[in-house]
Amino acid sequence: MALNLEQSTSLIVERARQLVSQLVEQRGHGKPPFLSEEYAPLLGIKRIEKADLGEVSAILIKLHDGDVIRVNQNHNPARQNFSCAHEIGHALLSELNLELCVEEAEFRTFNPQAPALARAKARERLCDAAATELLMPEIVFKKYLLALGASISSIESLANIFRVSISSTAIRIAEVSTEPCLALLWRLRPGTKSKVLRLAWRVGPGKKSKGKTDYMPVHTLIKSTSTLYKAYQCANPVKCHKVFRLDTGVKRLPVESKGFGHGEARYVISLAFPDR
Numbered sequence: 404m405a406l407n408l409e410q411s412t413s414l415i416v417e418r419a420r421q422l423v424s425q426l427v428e429q430r431g432h433g434k435p436p437f438l439s440e441e442y443a444p445l446l447g448i449k450r451i452e453k454a455d456l457g458e459v460s461a462i463l464i465k466l467h468d469g470d471v472i473r474v475n476q477n478h479n480p481a482r483q484n485f486s487c488a489h490e491i492g493h494a495l496l497s498e499l500n501l502e503l504c505v506e507e508a509e510f511r512t513f514n515p516q517a518p519a520l521a522r523a524k525a526r527e528r529l530c531d532a533a534a535t536e537l538l539m540p541e542i543v544f545k546k547y548l549l550a551l552g553a554s555i556s557s558i559e560s561l562a563n564i565f566r567v568s569i570s571s572t573a574i575r576i577a578e579v580s581t582e583p584c585l586a587l588l589w590r591l592r593p594g595t596k597s598k599v600l601r602l603a604w605r606v607g608p609g610k611k612s613k614g615k616t617d618y619m620p621v622h623t624l625i626k627s628t629s630t631l632y633k634a635y636q637c638a639n640p641v642k643c644h645k646v647f648r649l650d651t652g653v654k655r656l657p658v659e660s661k662g663f664g665h666g667e668a669r670y671v672i673s674l675a676f677p678d679r
């Protein structure tokens with residue numbers, strides 16, 4: 404069976420949705436948070452153990468009488484929740500025999516070293532897609548997003564309600580928001596003394612699939628004199644406009660930004676709205 408990445412993603416997300424329904428039925432309500440430890444028994448995962456795993460976030464250990472997830476106790480609870488859900492994603496991947504499909508999938512590239520890496524990346528992306536649906540089920544997340552509004556100020560509340568990280572929440576907003584929305588993350592440029600923020604990633608609008616407009620900021624570096632940089636320096640959200648390049652030209656979009664985290668780990672999340 405040859406499946407491309409998109410087909411594999413729908414299969415694993417569909418399986419994650421079944422687990423969500425099963426959990427909702429079992430506990431008699433569909434209110435967040437949805438926690439990894441609630442899903443684990445549904446898949447015969449015996450327990451989740453906390454351990455010092457160094458650089459590793461979590462591992463799925465196959466034992467003869469059931470699986471065990473070991474998660475890094477040094478990470479914050481939101482990150483632990485996602486790491487465990489990601490490992491549940493690996494369990495679903497093998498249950499659905501999708502690992503083989505990913506092996507066989509065609510990855511067009513001119514670099515002979517790249518296919519193995521691309522397959523590994525594809526596997527991890529499938530597990531992340533499953534984890535996202537488990538912890539932030541699309542229907543439930545949309546309901547809360549609609550109530551709070553697609554705004555930079557809603558991210559923290561949603562992250563607390565669903566017990567996931569700020570960045571996972573921002574990505575989910577960009578994926579499922581009814582109003583088209585992009586999420587971007589900016590970080591200080593490492594190894595330089597100059598205070599410049601660099602674009603680390605961007606997601607949306609919508610789930611990544613062919614045919615969607617690809618918005619890329621014309622300027623991927625933010626100087627300390629720019630309005631967006633103020634979000635890095637202070638606690639309040641900052642509003643500005645940024646120019647994005649798309650296939651058909653350029654477009655100036657309203658952007659809301661807010662800084663999160665402290666010290667070296669500080670970063671800025673922006674939400675951009677193509678239709679506003």
Ligand SMILES: [Zn+2]
Nearest residue numbers: 489493527530
């Ligand atoms: Zn993984």
